[in-house]
Amino acid sequence: MYRFNVGGQAISPKDDSGFYRLWADDSPYIFGASSGVTYSKDNNVTIRYTPVVPKYIAPLDVYGTARSMGPTAQVNLNYNLTWILPVDAGFIYLLRFHFCEIQSPITKENQRTFYIYINNQTAQRATDVISLSGGLGRTSYRDYVIMASGSGQVDMWIALHPDITTKPRYVDAILNGLEVFKLQGHEPNNLAGLNPPLQQKPDVEPKRVPGGARKSKSGLLVAIGGGFALMLIALFSMCVIFRRKKVGKSCCKTNNGHLNHPACDLVRQFSFSQIQIATNDFDEELIIGRGGFSNVYSGEIDGGPKVAIKRLNQESQQGSHEFQAEIEMLCNFRHGHLVSLIGYCQDSNEMILVYEYMVHGTLREHLYSTRNSPLSWRRRLEICIGVARGLHYLHTGTEKGIIHRDVKTSNILLDERFMAKVSDFGLSKAFPAIDNTHVSTAVKGTFGYFDPEYFLLRRLTKKSDVYSFGVMLFEIMCARPVINTDLADEQVSLRDWALYCQERGVLEEIVDPCVKDEITPECFRIFAELAEKCVADRSIDRPTMDDVLQNLEVALRLQDNNNCVGRPSSLQIIGMHSDKPSTHSIISVAAQGEIFSDIMHLEGR
Incomplete structure (x- = not known):
């Protein structure tokens, strides 16, 4: 042929x-x-x-x-x-x-x-x-x-x-x-x-x-x-x-009519009995993650390798939207830094998604409130680069471009080699036309990672993901939650506190003590400036994910090259310098919390 x-x-x-x-x-x-x-x-x-x-x-x-x-x-x-x-x-x-x-x-x-x-x-x-x-x-x-x-x-x-x-x-x-x-x-x-x-x-x-x-x-x-x-x-x-x-049939259309999108022909459909056997009838001891609308179980299907099984709440309209969005997204796109969807189940109005199993769980589980050993600084840089590659693919690797809309450390999974994979595409949004610069949409996401421009103007852009990614960079560097209401008012928001410390030249004082001595000065400078640029109030002042990726790769090279410490680097720094002063959030933490208190869970959706 x-x-x-x-x-x-x-x-x-x-x-x-x-x-x-x-x-x-x-x-x-x-x-x-x-x-x-x-x-x-x-x-x-x-x-x-x-x-x-x-x-x-x-x-x-x-x-x-x-x-x-x-x-x-x-x-x-x-x-x-x-x-x-x-x-x-x-x-x-x-x-x-x-x-x-x-x-x-x-x-x-x-x-x-x-x-x-x-x-x-x-x-x-x-x-x-x-x-x-x-x-x-x-x-x-x-x-x-x-x-x-x-x-x-x-x-x-x-x-x-x-x-x-x-x-x-x-x-x-x-x-x-x-x-x-x-x-x-x-x-x-x-x-x-x-x-x-x-x-x-x-x-x-x-x-x-x-x-x-x-x-x-x-x-x-x-x-x-x-x-x-x-x-x-x-x-x-x-x-x-x-x-x-x-094996059972693998087709998308079922009598309950959840799915009829042709893209869902690309993954396997499981029966509910197969899922019950895999999870030991949803044994709570097999739960490896909880969200606002779902539980995630570990299990094995047909005696094969371990998988992750997400069971969404049948009564949740949000869960239904996430179910269809997740299947549509992961059926059509594949990348080494995006989690892979194996199949789904929608018998008896169930909404169950089956993914590849990620041995080391979420990135957040390795940063704070955990018994896991702390990640080295180099490994954290590699994880950041992996996430950036996944988001860059979503933004540019498809005809229309995809906005993830919920970038956060609990949605970054780590495989057996600690390679990062972006997950949870239930809130993802595609551009309706290739020449559009934004999508007007109701605000959804996770408290603490919101793009303030998106929040105020309802204008979702690719730079909204960049903002959330910038917050995540500070979270990875400082190993603390992005919102911590137990701290003094000026420290509640990690983004605002990090910018305050950055302006006064004392950002290194809030760096995770476990990695503080590992970071070379040049690497720290590039990383900190990149995070600052990513969380700028105006989307026009933020870098693209391509710029973000290039600068993170520069930071990794500077980290590896100790000879660069103490003298000017010969590496080109992409889009990092600006004459504009740093800015703080244009919307307060308290205001965000009040407006979103009825729809948002601090621990995740």
Whole structure:
């Protein structure tokens, strides 16, 4: 159906490796302006087929060119290299990715690793071409199978993004060739036409895979080796039938009518009995979090890995809105610093969401009122950078842009490596049009993190998230609640107290004693100035999340480079300096508390 020489010119059938195939240019299918860079093999590199990749798989010219994300790590972390391919719904598709490292700087394992996403789901983590192929100039490929849900023609999204969890030398991704084969649909003998609308959605749901350990359980995406077409078709048919029997149906529409948004086809639907078994009938000893409208339980589904199960209050209208918003958000967007939604349950008017389990819980649980060991300053910086990347993706990585609207430390989750992931998208808001600068909306969020401009004018902007993030920066630095009514009046609001101390040059006196001696002076200056800019009263005076991210990365580099201490830094500081004096909140804590006392919980929604 599609066959691309990625990063190179079209290859005519006569130049194919024996099967008279046409390999097209991939550039017309690149999404957006971020098309990466293309290049050819080094002159001193000889491309060689391997025993598992015979000559007929693809011509050498396919492996001799490539498209990567580019040389700038900071830029690469902030976008996905994406292709969009129109396909017919109701069919199984085989996707074949061709890889070959063809430039001499990358010759060893773990120099370049990346994610492969298919329809916003993780197909492969830590893809390392050298590891797959066995060396420079050696060919390799990987196959994946997916079912395209829906009706008529739908878009298949294929994306690459750097995976830095193994700390590779280069922050980049690469692809040499791509093939998409249409294999089988509802009518096995008719591969030419469109399917009729599916009566039942198979449990091999197409567009999201929670993670590597869950792939075999969910049946959403199956990685396979090579083989002949007839054998593949037979194998895929058997897999689909087997999974249908093993796991419950995964479709969105149910009789109670909670959801009918097509995006919810991308995650799995669980029965209430499955959720009851997973949570031991909602055993209170399994509760790992409480909110204003929900409890969160740990559990295991189908004997698989641990998951987090959020049960929203059936009587709460706010909970109903959050339920639908959360599914719509997390079905359509995926990023390494956004928590992954595995599925949901809405049997008997229940509103239950199932997420990947985050071993280390919330960021707040590691800052104060906790028995957890204090986080080091460097780890806190890495967490801040992770959150900034997630928010930057929400603001800029989609066509319209998403405002989270409830950025706070209890909505930042930490995985087993303490990598930060933004969670709780129940209040998120999309821009109605790409050229709008704000959204007029009722004020919602959490007391202490409110953007004062949003509060007064009902004008929600991306800078509202920046304000909340700035409050969070002070919270991470000082390890105290953003609102503490037990303190003296001038110290109740952490934001106001931190700005007061910053103006008088004594901010270091309220820094968390556990990390006070770890912070280098240059890092402290950049971090403090950034937090100050983020919480400016006027949104126009605040930096963008892109500026925030760049400055945090500078702060981390200054922290790591002790040689910079005591002399001017050679690093560029982005958008940090201003001639305007610092300002305090234009709305008092007492006023906020009075107005929001009937809708807000200090401990969270």
